Amino acid sequence: MSPPLLGVEEGGGNTSTVATSPSIDGASHDCLGLKERNYLGLSDCSSVDSSAVSSLSDENKSNLNLKATELTLGLPGSQSPEREPKLCLLSSGKLDEKPLFPLLPLKDGICSSSLQKNIASGNKRGFSDTIDEFSELKSSKYPDGNWMFHATGPAPETAQCGGQGKFPGNAGMKAMLPSRTSGAQATVPKEALPKPAPECPRALNGAGVSQTRASNNAPAAKAQVVGWPPIRSYRKNTLATTSKDNDEVDGKPGPGALYVKVSMDGAPYLRKVDLRNYSTYQELSSSLEKMFSGFTIGQCGSNGTPGREMLNESKLRDFLHGSEYVLTYEDKDGDWMLVGDVPWEMFIDSCKRLKIMKGADAIGLAPRALEKSKARN
Amino acid sequence: MDPSKSRDSAESTRVIQFPNDVLERILSLIDSHRDRNAVSLVSKAWYNAERWTRRHVFIGNCYAVSPQIVARRFPNIRSVMLKGKPRFSDFNLVPPNWGADVHGWLAVFADQYPQLEELRLKRMTVTDESLKFLARKFHNFRVLSLLSCDGFSTDGLEAIATDCRHLTELDIQENGIDDISGNWLSCFPENFTSLEVLNFASLSSDVNFDALERLVSQCKSLKILKVNKSITLEQLQRLLVRAPQLTELGTGSFLQELTAHQYEELERAFIGCKYLDALSGLWEATTLYLPVLYPACTNLTFLNLSYAALQSEELAKLVAHCPRLQRLWVLDTVEDVGLEAVASSCPLLEELRVFPADPYDQDINRGVTESGFLAVSLGCRKLHYVLYFCRQMTNAAVARIVQNCPGFTHFRLCIMKPGQPDYLTNEPMDEGFGAVVKTCTNLRRLGVSGLLTDLTFEYIGRYAKNLETLSVAFAGGSDLGMKSILVGCPKLRKLEIRDCPFGNEALLSGLEKYESMRSLWMSACKVTLHGCKTLATQRPRLNVEVMKDEEIDDGQSYKVYVYRTVAGPRTDAPSFVQTLCS
Numbered sequence: 040m041s042p043p044l045l046g047v048e049e050g051g052g053n054t055s056t057v058a059t060s061p062s063i064d065g066a067s068h069d070c071l072g073l074k075e076r077n078y079l080g081l082s083d084c085s086s087v088d089s090s091a092v093s094s095l096s097d098e099n100k101s102n103l104n105l106k107a108t109e110l111t112l113g114l115p116g117s118q119s120p121e122r123e124p125k126l127c128l129l130s131s132g133k134l135d136e137k138p139l140f141p142l143l144p145l146k147d148g149i150c151s152s153s154l155q156k157n158i159a160s161g162n163k164r165g166f167s168d169t170i171d172e173f174s175e176l177k178s179s180k181y182p183d184g185n186w187m188f189h190a191t192g193p194a195p196e197t198a199q200c201g202g203q204g205k206f207p208g209n210a211g212m213k214a215m216l217p218s219r220t221s222g223a224q225a226t227v228p229k230e231a232l233p234k235p236a237p238e239c240p241r242a243l244n245g246a247g248v249s250q251t252r253a254s255n256n257a258p259a260a261k262a263q264v265v266g267w268p269p270i271r272s273y274r275k276n277t278l279a280t281t282s283k284d285n286d287e288v289d290g291k292p293g294p295g296a297l298y299v300k301v302s303m304d305g306a307p308y309l310r311k312v313d314l315r316n317y318s319t320y321q322e323l324s325s326s327l328e329k330m331f332s333g334f335t336i337g338q339c340g341s342n343g344t345p346g347r348e349m350l351n352e353s354k355l356r357d358f359l360h361g362s363e364y365v366l367t368y369e370d371k372d373g374d375w376m377l378v379g380d381v382p383w384e385m386f387i388d389s390c391k392r393l394k395i396m397k398g399a400d401a402i403g404l405a406p407r408a409l410e411k412s413k414a415r416n
Numbered sequence: 417m418d419p420s421k422s423r424d425s426a427e428s429t430r431v432i433q434f435p436n437d438v439l440e441r442i443l444s445l446i447d448s449h450r451d452r453n454a455v456s457l458v459s460k461a462w463y464n465a466e467r468w469t470r471r472h473v474f475i476g477n478c479y480a481v482s483p484q485i486v487a488r489r490f491p492n493i494r495s496v497m498l499k500g501k502p503r504f505s506d507f508n509l510v511p512p513n514w515g516a517d518v519h520g521w522l523a524v525f526a527d528q529y530p531q532l533e534e535l536r537l538k539r540m541t542v543t544d545e546s547l548k549f550l551a552r553k554f555h556n557f558r559v560l561s562l563l564s565c566d567g568f569s570t571d572g573l574e575a576i577a578t579d580c581r582h583l584t585e586l587d588i589q590e591n592g593i594d595d596i597s598g599n600w601l602s603c604f605p606e607n608f609t610s611l612e613v614l615n616f617a618s619l620s621s622d623v624n625f626d627a628l629e630r631l632v633s634q635c636k637s638l639k640i641l642k643v644n645k646s647i648t649l650e651q652l653q654r655l656l657v658r659a660p661q662l663t664e665l666g667t668g669s670f671l672q673e674l675t676a677h678q679y680e681e682l683e684r685a686f687i688g689c690k691y692l693d694a695l696s697g698l699w700e701a702t703t704l705y706l707p708v709l710y711p712a713c714t715n716l717t718f719l720n721l722s723y724a725a726l727q728s729e730e731l732a733k734l735v736a737h738c739p740r741l742q743r744l745w746v747l748d749t750v751e752d753v754g755l756e757a758v759a760s761s762c763p764l765l766e767e768l769r770v771f772p773a774d775p776y777d778q779d780i781n782r783g784v785t786e787s788g789f790l791a792v793s794l795g796c797r798k799l800h801y802v803l804y805f806c807r808q809m810t811n812a813a814v815a816r817i818v819q820n821c822p823g824f825t826h827f828r829l830c831i832m833k834p835g836q837p838d839y840l841t842n843e844p845m846d847e848g849f850g851a852v853v854k855t856c857t858n859l860r861r862l863g864v865s866g867l868l869t870d871l872t873f874e875y876i877g878r879y880a881k882n883l884e885t886l887s888v889a890f891a892g893g894s895d896l897g898m899k900s901i902l903v904g905c906p907k908l909r910k911l912e913i914r915d916c917p918f919g920n921e922a923l924l925s926g927l928e929k930y931e932s933m934r935s936l937w938m939s940a941c942k943v944t945l946h947g948c949k950t951l952a953t954q955r956p957r958l959n960v961e962v963m964k965d966e967e968i969d970d971g972q973s974y975k976v977y978v979y980r981t982v983a984g985p986r987t988d989a990p991s992f993v994q995t996l997c998s
Contacts, residue, residue: 264834265507265508265509266504266507266508266509266914267507267834267889268772268775268805268830268832269504269506269507269830269887269889270507270771270772270775270805271506271507271564271590272506272507272508272592273564273590273591273592273618274590274722274771275775277618277723278723278747278771278772278773278774278775308966309966313776
């Protein structure tokens with residue numbers, strides 16, 4: 040069965056509750072006690088309030104709030120828009136001892152004021168960045184989906200966290216989205232952000248829950264809840280082919296869904312993406328970046344994306360030193376290949392799974408990158 | 417002995433002691449398995465007579481019983497229907513290789529029921545080897561129906577086509593299979609004439625059209641033909657003129673450039689289909705060619721447009737020709753306007769299913785809304801089965817809908833965004849579903865969605881006294897919700913829950929219930945291993961199977977599948993399934 044997809048982009052799905060994982064512990068609490076956890080235990084660039092990083096190793100702290108050190112996911116030949124033209128270094132190998140997917144629910148609501156838009160690039164956002172999207176009540180044209188496990192209608196002040204240890208799973212809708220303090224409303228992030236997971240902020244205003252409205256989500260990362268809506272795979276795949284082209288808003292390419300697993304070295308679990316949701320490496324890269332925020336992908340040459348200078352000396356150096364991450368895929372023959380070498384259509388045709396490898400592990404693939412970059416230069 | 421007493425006892429024994437052959441003769445006329453189950457409880461004599469005369473056995477959960485037990489009880493089975501995996505496996509919530517492999521059953525059947533004629537499988541794993549085995553071992557095999565199965569490829573179908581000389585039905589629907597080639601169709605022997613049902617609509621490979629044409633010409637009893645998308649309009653026309661006796665037709669692709677002459681021929685072919693009562697397929701159907709269908713629609717009772725993305729006007733024009741329509745499946749591309757047309761054209765409608773054309777795109781504001789549903793309920797008072805995917809709904813609309821159509825037996829409403837409230841009032845959908853269960857006293861199946869508190873479940877527990885199947889997702893507030901259902905719904909047989917805050921207390925509140933149910937599924941809820949172990953300990957006749965939920969990292973989340981069984985823990989469980997023992 041497919042692992043849940045992080046960063047679910049269900050339009051307008053609101054979550055106002057979050058299940059707290061009982062394994063989250065020991066972290067310091069900010070004003071509301073909500074702690075953000077970065078996948079690698081870096082609660083830095085993605086956002087978090089400094090008070091919440093005490094659980095991080097000291098080594099990681101040096102990376103806090105340093106945009107330049109942020110890791111982003113970049114496929115060969117692609118670069119997230121607005122991204123700094125530098126790669127961040129992942130503090131070598133040192134992961135937080137309690138690496139929790141940022142998508143795990145947090146215990147309490149996070150202080151909205153403590154959230155900063157500490158993002159390296161416009162596309163790379165830690166889950167707490169979505170808080171910023173949550174400003175006031177947004178009226179939008181779409182009603183909100185609202186996951187509230189203790190939905191009590193208009194009742195305010197429902198403390199819903201207690202021990203909802205199982206909710207992170209919520210079929211993969213796991214973008215952790217700490218909601219605001221009472222008075223605010225957890226609204227869905229506006230842009231292509233991971234869908235907030237159901238949250239259970241301690242002080243969450245239940246009214247917020249019941250009144251959330253969906254903002255207009257641009258689901259660039261069209262990750263979805265596993266098995267929802269409940270439609271048989273056969274029908275899902277066939278529907279894509281029967282919907283008329285002129286109805287397609289995004290011009291989604293090709294028929295059928297093409298879910299492939301995405302694994303990341305060191306990640307406790309995998310994600311799945313539908314390759315049909317993207318038409319370029321760029322889009323895939325952005326999406327994976329959001330999904331695995333904080334990670335980097337080696338930027339290797341690609342013949343798919345024109346005009347951007349991907350590799351420079353420092354990146355290569357970093358890459359070679361093995362502190363980078365590289366996006367690779369397993370093709371139909373079972374070989375592990377570097378993403379970005381072939382035209383997009385060919386890629387999705389042969390890609391069976393994706394893997395974000397540590398640069399050191401991908402050393403065998405590096406020469407190709409070097410060659411390409413040399414060719415470019 | 418007192419003569420009056422002996423007379424009484426003699427009389428009383430005489431009443432129930434029909435000669436066995438008379439009893440068997442009578443009982444052999446009973447088809448319904450529920451009636452037969454009841455019959456078998458009357459007395460030992462009736463139990464025996466029933467078991468000897470039973471020809472068809474329906475097994476709703478392949479792990480509830482073993483093939484040996486079935487064979488021991490029923491010596492003369494000719495037809496088997498088996499269901500395997502939990503329903504949520506259709507939605508990828510069950511890992512592959514979970515089980516429900518039919519082969520173990522076939523092995524026993526080959527021994528005990530060599531005269532087996534019919535096999536209908538749903539959500540089972542069927543390998544090509546099994547299909548080959550089937551074709552080889554059962555010389556009288558006639559009917560194969562596979563729905564939502566997996567594990568086989570078209571190679572297996574080749575074996576069936578080649579070796580099953582008396583095949584009357586081959587029905588392949590919506591399976592996750594390897595479609596390697598369409599060669600299987602050419603494997604039917606040259607002189608093959610027995611086919612009555614052929615459904616390969618869900619396979620995609622091209623088949624040899626000549627072979628198909630020959631097959632259709634030769635099989636004069638062919639009543640149901642559902643071809644796949646590779647068959648063109650021109651080819652369809654040729655098939656139709658050879659099989660005017662068809663009662664159910666699934667077309668291929670409904671888009672092709674035809675000359676005027678070809679168009680006329682196609683029209684004539686459809687005019688010739690006087691007996692059609694079901695129509696499906698219609699891939700890529702457009703305004704251009706839909707009119708050829710009109711003459712064939714007069715007696716249509718079932719129209720399946722769920723693979724044809726029709727617009728409202730196209731649907732409106734089509735259903736205007738279908739006055740006797742009872743069942744309609746559409747995509748939500750027809751929108752509310754299309755449904756309004758249905759409401760005015762099809763007063764006899766009993767079943768409506770609206771599938772989403774674009775289920776994952778939350779940006780779009782298309783599809784159907786509460787208005788469409790409401791319109792249908794106003795125009796089609798016999799409506800009793802609805803499956804409705806929509807993006808918005810209100811409590812008021814739902815209440816009015818069931819007021820218009822209180823006869824609902826199956827009410828499956830899927831508001832596609834999890835946890836979405838009434839979009840006008842922003843309140844939970846409690847009152848809407850409350851109205852459903854209060855008003856529809858015959859409700860047997862309910863699928864809920866949207867923002868729901870425990871109140872919904874209190875309503876269900878209190879009012880849904882005929883409810884047999886309940887599907888819940890992203891709903892509820894506490895254990896109380898699930899408890900209300902388990903305590904309140906006496907006829908509950910299947911309960912499937914995902915992503916709800918129900919925990920051990922809720923799970924254990926059903927202790928008295930689960931043995932009267934077929935199964936319980938809970939995933940992404942709050943049950944823990946401890947709770948499941950408690951259940952397993954206290955109810956040894958249930959199989960309590962847990963799977964680590966790989967989506968949830970805390971190491972404590974499980975998917976739980978509980979079912980009653982007389983066969984004990986299953987022996988084929990993969991490593992990721994743990995059966996908790998008492």
